[in-house]
Amino acid sequence: MGSEKKPQPIVGDIVINPESGEQYKRGRLLGKGGFARCYELREMSTGKLYAGKIVSKARIAKPNQWEKMQREIHIHSQLDHRNVVGFHKHFEDDENVYVILELCNKKSLLHMLKLRKTLTESEVRYFMKQVIEGLRYMHSCSVIHRDLKLGNMFLTDSMEVKIGDFGLAAKLEFNGDRKRTMCGTPNYIAPEVLGKIGHSFEADVWALGCVLYTMLVGRPPFETTSLKETYTRIKHNKYSFPDTLSYDSKDIISLLLTSEPEDRPSLEEVLLHDFFVSGYIPEVLSPTVFSTAPHFPTTKVLMSDSSGEIVRNEFCRLRRESTMKHDNMEAAMSEIKAAREKSTHLMPGNSSTPRLRPKLHVTIPGSRPVDLEAVREKSGGSPVKPANYSVSIVAVSEMLRTCLRHMPKEEYLHTPRYKAIGDEVLWVPKWVDYSNKYGFGHQLSDKSVGVIFNDKSRICFHPDRISVQYLSNDHRVHTFRMSSIPPRLSKKVTLLDYFSTYMDEHLIKGGDIAWDAMSPIPKRKATSPNPAPTVQPYLVKWYRTDKAIAMYLSNGTFQLNFFEDHTKIILSYNNSDHLLTYINEDRISSTYRLLHIAHHGCTADIYSRLVYTREVLDKLVATEEEE
Numbered sequence: 001m002g003s004e005k006k007p008q009p010i011v012g013d014i015v016i017n018p019e020s021g022e023q024y025k026r027g028r029l030l031g032k033g034g035f036a037r038c039y040e041l042r043e044m045s046t047g048k049l050y051a052g053k054i055v056s057k058a059r060i061a062k063p064n065q066w067e068k069m070q071r072e073i074h075i076h077s078q079l080d081h082r083n084v085v086g087f088h089k090h091f092e093d094d095e096n097v098y099v100i101l102e103l104c105n106k107k108s109l110l111h112m113l114k115l116r117k118t119l120t121e122s123e124v125r126y127f128m129k130q131v132i133e134g135l136r137y138m139h140s141c142s143v144i145h146r147d148l149k150l151g152n153m154f155l156t157d158s159m160e161v162k163i164g165d166f167g168l169a170a171k172l173e174f175n176g177d178r179k180r181t182m183c184g185t186p187n188y189i190a191p192e193v194l195g196k197i198g199h200s201f202e203a204d205v206w207a208l209g210c211v212l213y214t215m216l217v218g219r220p221p222f223e224t225t226s227l228k229e230t231y232t233r234i235k236h237n238k239y240s241f242p243d244t245l246s247y248d249s250k251d252i253i254s255l256l257l258t259s260e261p262e263d264r265p266s267l268e269e270v271l272l273h274d275f276f277v278s279g280y281i282p283e284v285l286s287p288t289v290f291s292t293a294p295h296f297p298t299t300k301v302l303m304s305d306s307s308g309e310i311v312r313n314e315f316c317r318l319r320r321e322s323t324m325k326h327d328n329m330e331a332a333m334s335e336i337k338a339a340r341e342k343s344t345h346l347m348p349g350n351s352s353t354p355r356l357r358p359k360l361h362v363t364i365p366g367s368r369p370v371d372l373e374a375v376r377e378k379s380g381g382s383p384v385k386p387a388n389y390s391v392s393i394v395a396v397s398e399m400l401r402t403c404l405r406h407m408p409k410e411e412y413l414h415t416p417r418y419k420a421i422g423d424e425v426l427w428v429p430k431w432v433d434y435s436n437k438y439g440f441g442h443q444l445s446d447k448s449v450g451v452i453f454n455d456k457s458r459i460c461f462h463p464d465r466i467s468v469q470y471l472s473n474d475h476r477v478h479t480f481r482m483s484s485i486p487p488r489l490s491k492k493v494t495l496l497d498y499f500s501t502y503m504d505e506h507l508i509k510g511g512d513i514a515w516d517a518m519s520p521i522p523k524r525k526a527t528s529p530n531p532a533p534t535v536q537p538y539l540v541k542w543y544r545t546d547k548a549i550a551m552y553l554s555n556g557t558f559q560l561n562f563f564e565d566h567t568k569i570i571l572s573y574n575n576s577d578h579l580l581t582y583i584n585e586d587r588i589s590s591t592y593r594l595l596h597i598a599h600h601g602c603t604a605d606i607y608s609r610l611v612y613t614r615e616v617l618d619k620l621v622a623t624e625e626e627e
C-alpha cells in the first residue's frame with residue numbers, strides 16, 4: 001500500500017455502530033497499516049475485546065480504493081477458520097469504516113522474528129503447519145490471499161497463528177480461473193505475478209516458501225537493496241542457502257520456490273514433506289519464545305522413553321496425518337482398524353511371498369550381552385566410552401512393533417528411499433559359525449573383524465587391522481596393537497587372524513550396501529598409530545532360529561539373515577533416524593526410514609520379514625530379561 005501522507009481516521013473514545021447502537025470503548029493502538037489504524041476495542045454490552053480496524057473514508061475516497069476496501073470486507077467476512085483472523089462485523093459512520101476483528105494480542109510473526117532474528121525448525125514447523133491449515137481452508141473457499149508475509153500472520157495470547165489482512169485477496173470465480181492483474185504489490189511476489197501471465201493459488205505456495213526461508217534464515221530469499229534487482233532475482237530464481245540449513249529445510253524451500261507454478265507442491269504435499277513428517281512439532285508454544293528459543297528434541301522423533309510412549313504418540317500423529325488424504329476420515333479409520341485386526345493373523349495374504357512359520361527355535365550359543373556400564377565400573381581394563389550412540393534392543397523392538405502397528409497394511413504408498421550416505425548403515429556382511437570348535441567370526445561393514453569365542457570372551461580387529469580390542473568374559477576391555485600382543489591372548493589373536501583371512505578370502509559379502517564404495521581392506525603398516533581410544537561397535541549376540549541367523553551389534557543394529565533366500569533385514573540407528581535396510585534375493589539393498597514405513601507402508605516381501613523379525617526380537621528381549 002502507498003506510503004504518502006493521507007488523512008488518518010479521527011476516532012473518539014467511544015465508537016458507536018450507527019446501525020445497531022452498539023458501543024465500543026477504544027483502547028490502545030495496536031498498529032498502523034497503509035490505510036488503517038487498528039485499536040483495541042471493548043464491546044461495552046459484553047465486555048469482549050476486539051481489534052478494530054478503522055479506515056478514514058477520506059483515505060479511500062477514490063472509487064478503486066473504496067471498491068478494494070469493500071472487496072476485502074466481502075472476502076474476509078465469508079471466512080471462518082481457527083487459523084484465519086475472525087471477522088466479527090463491519091459498519092461505517094460519516095468519518096470512517098470500521099472492521100471489528102478477532103483480537104490477536106501477541107502482534108505478528110514479523111515482530112517475533114525481529115526480536116529473535118531466526119526461529120528454530122521446530123517453531124517454524126509449529127507456525128507453518130497452522131498457516132498451511134488456514135491457507136488450505138482459504139483455498140477450499142476459492143480465496144487466494146496474495147500477500148502472505150510474516151506481518152500478516154497474527155498471534156494470539158495462546159500463540160495460535162491467524163492469517164489476516166485480506167487487502168490483496170481475490171476470489172476465483174470458477175474452476176481454473178486465473179487472475180491476471182493485481183492492484184497493490186505483494187511482499188513476496190511470485191514470478192508468474194511479476195510476469196503478468198495469470199496466477200492462482202500457487203502464488204500463495206510461493207509466498208509460503210519465502211516465509212519459511214525468512215523464518216529460518218532471518219532475511220527474505222530474494223532480498224537486495226533495489227527492487228529492480230530483487231525482481232530480476234525472482235524471475236531467475238536466484239537465491240542461496242546458508243550452510244546452516246538442514247537438508248529437509250533446503251529441500252522443502254526449493255520445492256516451494258519452484259519457478260513454474262504448476263510444479264510447486266500442493267499444500268497437502270507440503271505437509272507430507274520430510275521437513276514436517278520427520279521433525280518434531282510442538283503441540284503448544286509459550287509466549288516466552290518471543291525472547292528465547294525453546295528447547296525441543298531435535299529430529300529424534302523416534303527416540304523412545306522406556307515405555308516407548310513418545311514413539312507411539314509420534315506414529316499416531318503420522319497416521320492421523322496420512323489419513324488427511326482420505327476424504328472420509330471415518331472410512332479411513334475403520335480401514336486401519338480392519339488392517340490391524342488382520343495383522344494379528346501374522347501374515348498378509350500374498351502368494352508371492354514365502355510364508356515364514358512364526359514358530360521359533362532359538363538357540364543361544366556362548367554369548368552374553370556386554371553391559372558397557374558394568375565394563376566402565378570394572379577397574380582392570382581401559383576406561384570405556386561407547387563409540388556410537390547406541391539404542392537398546394528393547395527400544396529397537398519397540399520401534400518395530402510400533403511401526404508395524406501403525407503402518408498402512410492394505411496399501412503401499414511407495415515409501416521414499418532413504419538417501420544413505422556411503423557407510424551410514426553398519427551391518428554384518430560376512431560371518432562364519434565355527435562354534436562347534438572355537439566360536440563365531442564376523443566381519444562388519446566398517447571392515448572390522450571379530451570373534452565371539454565359546455568361552456564368552458570376544459576379540460575384534462579395529463577397521464585399521466592394527467588395533468585389537470579384547471573383551472574378557474568378566475567384561476574387562478583391553479586394547480592393544482598387533483605389535484604388542486599380550487602373551488596370554490596370542491592364541492586368540494591367531495584365531496582372529498585366521499577367521500579374518502578366511503572371511504576375506506573365501507566369503508562373498510552378503511549384499512551391496514556401503515561396501516563397494518569403501519576403500520579396500522587396509523594393509524597393516526609397520527608403524528602403528530595409538531590404539532583406538534573408544535570401544536568400537538561390536539557384535540553383542542548372535543543366534544540361529546530355524547529360518548534365519550540373528551545378529552545384534554552394540555550400536556543397536558539388529559540384523560536377520562534368512563537362510564532360504566539369503567534376504568536380510570537390518571534395523572539400524574544413525575543418530576537421528578531408525579532405518580530399515582532390506583537386502584533382497586539379488587543382494588540389492590534398499591534403505592528406508594522406519595518412520596516412513598510407518599507412514600507409507602512397505603511391500604509384502606518386507607512386511608512378512610518384518611513380522612518375523614518382530615517375533616525374533618520379542619524372543620530376544622524375553623531372553624535378555626531372563627538373563
Ligand code: ADP
Binds near residue numbers: 034036104154
Ligand atoms: P492495512 O490493511 O491498512 O495495511 P493491517 O491489516 O495491516 O492494515 O493492520 C494494521 C496493523 O494493525 C497491523 O500491522 C497490526 O499491527 C494491527 N492489527 C491488524 N489486525 C489486527 C488484529 N486482528 N489483532 C491485533 N492487531 C491487529
